[in-house]
Amino acid sequence: MIAYIIRRLLLLPVILIGVTFLIFCMFSLLSPMERLATYVNDPSTLKNPQAAERLINKYHLDDPFPLGYIQWVKRISKLDLGWSQAANQPVWDAICQRFPATLELVIYSVVPVILVGIWLGVISAVHHNDVIDQSIRVTAIVGWSLPTFIFGLLVLFIFYGMLGWLPPGRLSTWAQDIVYTGTNFHSYTHLVTIDALLNGNIPIFVDALRHLCAPIITLSYVYWAFLLRIARSSMLDTLRKDYIRTARAKGVDEHTVIHKHAERNALIPVVTIAGMLIIGMLGGVVVAETVFTYPGLGFWAATAAQQLDYGSVIAFALLFALLMVVGNLVVDVSYAFIDPRVRLE
Amino acid sequence: MKLKVFGVVLLLVFVSTSFAFGTVKNPDTIVEASIGGPETMDPYWSYDTASGEVIYHTYDCLINYKGESLSEFVPMLATEVPSAKNGLIKDNGLTYIFPIRKGVKFHNGDILTPEDVEYSFERGIIFDRSGGPMWMLLEPLCGVGSIVDVAVKVAGVENYGDMFDGDELKPEYKDAMTKVYTDYVDKAVEVDGDKVIFHLAQPYAPFLNIISHGGSWGSIIDKKWSIAQGAWDAKADTWWKYHDPKCENDPLYAIANGTGPFVLKKWVPEEVIMLERFDDYWQGPAKVKNVVIKYVNEWTTRKLMLQTGDADMVYVPNQYMDEVTGMEGVRVVEDLPTLQNAVSMFPWTINAEGNPNIGSGKLDGEGIPPDFFSDIHVRKGFSYLFPYELFIEKVQKKRAIRNPGPLVKGLLGYSDDPSLFYNFSLSKAEEEFKKAWDGKLWEKGCKFNIFYNAGNDVRKAACDMIAAYARLINLKFKLTPVGVQWSSYLKQFLAEKLPFYTIGWLADYPDPHNWIPTYIGSSGTYSAYFGKAYVEFAKKNIDPLIDKAIKSTDPEERAKLYKELVKIAHDEAISLYLYQPIGHHVERTWVKGWYYNAIMPGEPAGADFYSLSKSE
Numbered sequence: 001m002i003a004y005i006i007r008r009l010l011l012l013p014v015i016l017i018g019v020t021f022l023i024f025c026m027f028s029l030l031s032p033m034e035r036l037a038t039y040v041n042d043p044s045t046l047k048n049p050q051a052a053e054r055l056i057n058k059y060h061l062d063d064p065f066p067l068g069y070i071q072w073v074k075r076i077s078k079l080d081l082g083w084s085q086a087a088n089q090p091v092w093d094a095i096c097q098r099f100p101a102t103l104e105l106v107i108y109s110v111v112p113v114i115l116v117g118i119w120l121g122v123i124s125a126v127h128h129n130d131v132i133d134q135s136i137r138v139t140a141i142v143g144w145s146l147p148t149f150i151f152g153l154l155v156l157f158i159f160y161g162m163l164g165w166l167p168p169g170r171l172s173t174w175a176q177d178i179v180y181t182g183t184n185f186h187s188y189t190h191l192v193t194i195d196a197l198l199n200g201n202i203p204i205f206v207d208a209l210r211h212l213c214a215p216i217i218t219l220s221y222v223y224w225a226f227l228l229r230i231a232r233s234s235m236l237d238t239l240r241k242d243y244i245r246t247a248r249a250k251g252v253d254e255h256t257v258i259h260k261h262a263e264r265n266a267l268i269p270v271v272t273i274a275g276m277l278i279i280g281m282l283g284g285v286v287v288a289e290t291v292f293t294y295p296g297l298g299f300w301a302a303t304a305a306q307q308l309d310y311g312s313v314i315a316f317a318l319l320f321a322l323l324m325v326v327g328n329l330v331v332d333v334s335y336a337f338i339d340p341r342v343r344l345e
Numbered sequence: 346m347k348l349k350v351f352g353v354v355l356l357l358v359f360v361s362t363s364f365a366f367g368t369v370k371n372p373d374t375i376v377e378a379s380i381g382g383p384e385t386m387d388p389y390w391s392y393d394t395a396s397g398e399v400i401y402h403t404y405d406c407l408i409n410y411k412g413e414s415l416s417e418f419v420p421m422l423a424t425e426v427p428s429a430k431n432g433l434i435k436d437n438g439l440t441y442i443f444p445i446r447k448g449v450k451f452h453n454g455d456i457l458t459p460e461d462v463e464y465s466f467e468r469g470i471i472f473d474r475s476g477g478p479m480w481m482l483l484e485p486l487c488g489v490g491s492i493v494d495v496a497v498k499v500a501g502v503e504n505y506g507d508m509f510d511g512d513e514l515k516p517e518y519k520d521a522m523t524k525v526y527t528d529y530v531d532k533a534v535e536v537d538g539d540k541v542i543f544h545l546a547q548p549y550a551p552f553l554n555i556i557s558h559g560g561s562w563g564s565i566i567d568k569k570w571s572i573a574q575g576a577w578d579a580k581a582d583t584w585w586k587y588h589d590p591k592c593e594n595d596p597l598y599a600i601a602n603g604t605g606p607f608v609l610k611k612w613v614p615e616e617v618i619m620l621e622r623f624d625d626y627w628q629g630p631a632k633v634k635n636v637v638i639k640y641v642n643e644w645t646t647r648k649l650m651l652q653t654g655d656a657d658m659v660y661v662p663n664q665y666m667d668e669v670t671g672m673e674g675v676r677v678v679e680d681l682p683t684l685q686n687a688v689s690m691f692p693w694t695i696n697a698e699g700n701p702n703i704g705s706g707k708l709d710g711e712g713i714p715p716d717f718f719s720d721i722h723v724r725k726g727f728s729y730l731f732p733y734e735l736f737i738e739k740v741q742k743k744r745a746i747r748n749p750g751p752l753v754k755g756l757l758g759y760s761d762d763p764s765l766f767y768n769f770s771l772s773k774a775e776e777e778f779k780k781a782w783d784g785k786l787w788e789k790g791c792k793f794n795i796f797y798n799a800g801n802d803v804r805k806a807a808c809d810m811i812a813a814y815a816r817l818i819n820l821k822f823k824l825t826p827v828g829v830q831w832s833s834y835l836k837q838f839l840a841e842k843l844p845f846y847t848i849g850w851l852a853d854y855p856d857p858h859n860w861i862p863t864y865i866g867s868s869g870t871y872s873a874y875f876g877k878a879y880v881e882f883a884k885k886n887i888d889p890l891i892d893k894a895i896k897s898t899d900p901e902e903r904a905k906l907y908k909e910l911v912k913i914a915h916d917e918a919i920s921l922y923l924y925q926p927i928g929h930h931v932e933r934t935w936v937k938g939w940y941y942n943a944i945m946p947g948e949p950a951g952a953d954f955y956s957l958s959k960s961e
Binding site: 057083086087088089090093094097153156157160161164167168169170172173174176177180181290291292293295299300303 | 371374376382383384385506591592593610611613614615616617619635637639641642643645646649650652653655
């Protein structure tokens with residue numbers, strides 16, 4: 001097992017070098033002047049004829065490719081990821097500021113995604129091809145095919161515009177005042193709901209939860225539809241296995257067959273996919289965060305892409321690649337624990 | 346059961362905290378929902394309107410504009426507005442004297458002194474970040490566009506970087522660099538008792554406009570506090586260490602301590618700005634206790650915030666105005682002339698090297714020669730070919746007006762004289778095109794690309810119209826509208842490879858000098874890239890008038906000179922002057938006290954928060 005983990009860990013830097021190289025290659029296709037133009041959104045900033053030249057030198061935009069790559073890798077290894085035009089702050093600060101918000105959103109979204117997704121998947125498989133199964137499948141297909149931004153806007157209109165229940169953003173104005181500037185509120189984790197509970201401030205907790213609900217609903221609906229389909233097909237496969245037939249033939253009651261014998265085995269691949277799903281959600285929050293002006297990584301990435309803010313886009317790509325690589329490793333290792341055959345292979 | 350009870354309680358809490366219709370929401374707080382947050386809190390870095398809006402409310406200038414006026418001033422941290430009449434402008438406009446107000450407090454309790462004023466401007470000059478706004482002070486005070494130009498001249502080197510070994514100044518240049526401060530910067534701004542005196546390198550008519558610009562280069566900072574934060578130590582032999590830093594390395598990047606009506610309470614980049622009333626403000630405390638600016642890029646969200654009263658004022662793009670007009674509890678103020686315009690350029694010489702935009706590079710029907718637009722008949726032909734009124738009505742939805750030349754309405758020298766406008770006329774366009782290139786253009790036709798920056802639908806529509814009417818007038822006129830990303834657009838513009846392109850300008854200060862040289866001067870931001878032939882033309886016919894106008898202190902004489910320059914722009918059909926956008930302001934009806942000043946950062950969507958209150 002240890003050998004397997006070491007083998008996987010050794011691959012990690014190779015993958016990361018590959019990822020960074022690919023990302024740097026893409027942005028090196030732009031000329032120094034084009035890359036400079038991504039820093040300069042207003043041509044009036046070039047009123048001084050020497051300004052363009054000075055800026056190119058300042059940002060090392062005309063270094064040769066290998067030198068540029070090495071310098072860039074050196075800089076990112078020191079967490080000097082440059083300046084984010086979209087966030088108007090250093091890229092690393094932007095990540096530190098936004099990551100907790102996205103993490104909080106993903107954590108709260110994962111619970112309904114996994115619980116509802118698995119639960120409906122099992123129900124659907126148990127009621128294979130009857131009305132319940134068909135209804136769930138139709139709902140899943142709608143969820144999977146409905147563009148997230150349309151569903152998000154619907155949620156926004158109904159729950160904020162019409163009902164006024166679930167406002168956009170992360171906190172109300174009064175709550176921002178307390179959380180951001182209050183001397184009696186300490187941000188221990190930067191996850192507002194958790195911090196509110198740790199500070200014993202229930203109104204802030206409720207306010208943060210109100211702001212989280214709409215993006216959670218939007219995000220969950222898409223992802224549980226995906227998980228449901230996986231859980232359903234895995235459960236159907238398991239229910240057709242010989243040992244299930246044997247259990248039934250032995251007279252074991254149906255509830256025990258499904259929940260004790262079938263469900264446990266059927267959920268092994270589901271758990272694996274759920275792990276990757278959580279990592280995937282970190283990158284998939286772009287639309288939900290943008291629609292609800294939720295100040296997380298996704299909102300920032302979307303703004304950066306629109307503004308051709310290549311420093312931020314690179315950082316987001318790097319971060320997401322890193323999360324995928326590490327997430328993949330964790331899932332593989334945990335899968336190896338669950339299923340010893342993986343180690344032997 | 347317990348879970349159900351918890352759910353019901355939570356739902357009740359949600360519902361009870363959701364609605365507040367019929368009453369003023371957040372009565373002590375103005376909430377603005379805008380787009381794109383500030384870059385910095387340092388006034389001498391700031392060159393964007395979002396930073397300017399915040400800095401405007403946290404710092405004060407020596408003088409400010411009077412209400413809605415763009416030409417009248419009121420004293421702020423100075424006790425008088427200098428004029429020749431009160432003797433505070435002397436030596437034919439080379440000396441400006443500002444008596445400094447006493448007893449004004451900074452947010453940290455420090456008292457304003459004339460030394461703070463001197464330090465502020467000197468720090469701004471030596472700071473002079475790349476692409477920043479300080480050229481506006483350097484031009485009048487030092488006669489150059491950058492402190493780097495002064496340093497290069499004094500040290501006798503070719504490049505500023507030649508004086509440095511890495512980040513360290515080479516010892517042999519230390520005296521020269523010290524001299525830059527002592528002979529230029531220090532002499533430009535001096536303290537004399539309770540007065541601050543500016544010595545200009547040349548008479549500079551818009552100097553008061555520049556000094557009065559709130560939200561950036563005119564702001565006064567606290568010397569003692571700034572030095573304590575790590576800003577320039579006010580010494581002659583260290584200034585270069587504080588010149589052009591990286592934004593995040595600037596000690597004043599994220600903090601503020603001005604004399605303005607609001608204190609910066611919290612800045613969460615691209616999320617929120619929170620300001621709190623400064624109770625010791627020298628003009629008396631503001632009416633509202635807090636100002637919150639939320640940065641909400643998504644229009645639907647901003648609209649719903651306005652509708653629910655969670656925002657008091659929001660930025661509304663033109664295309665969504667119909668959605669807020671008539672909204673209950675919302676006031677829409679329209680027809681606000683903005684200080685910006687859009688112009689299509691005809692470079693007289695196009696860089697033909699590897700340039701596919703001009704086809705064959707010859708007047709053979711498959712391209713155009715590089716000097717295509719140097720023929721006045723070509724330029725005039727296109728000037729008659731654009732359907733100005735139709736464009737404003739259909740594309741701009743009547744939220745724009747026409748300009749006769751590079752000057753926008755509201756500025757000195759602007760004229761509504763109908764003879765200065767080209768009107769859409771296919772017959773006149775045909776007449777001009779037939780005269781162009783000795784009739785060869787009409788006979789052979791032309792083929793070239795016309796450009797707009799991708800994503801700008803208004804400019805795309807302008808290009809589509811020009812291309813369609815060109816085709817209509819002569820089937821051999823093949824113009825292809827091309828939208829390119831801004832980065833590529835700027836690159837090709839600087840390389841002089843764009844044959845016809847549309848670009849805009851937003852005022853730095855409300856004076857014609859900020860517009861005329863930009864568009865038609867020989868070294869203008871745009872016109873300098875029209876090619877050598879144009880630059881020679883401008884040096885001979887335009888620059889002398891620009892020079893005369895900037896040195897004149899008589900507004901009437903200046904207005905006359907700028908009218909003359911606009912007439913040249915018209916007669917020579919230097920560019921195609923498309924439109925000046927008309928702005929609008931959208932706020933809840935419970936907001937009171939809003940007024941419009943076109944040069945104020947954040948206007949017309951934002952406001953001078955000091956003047957606002959909230960009541961039914």
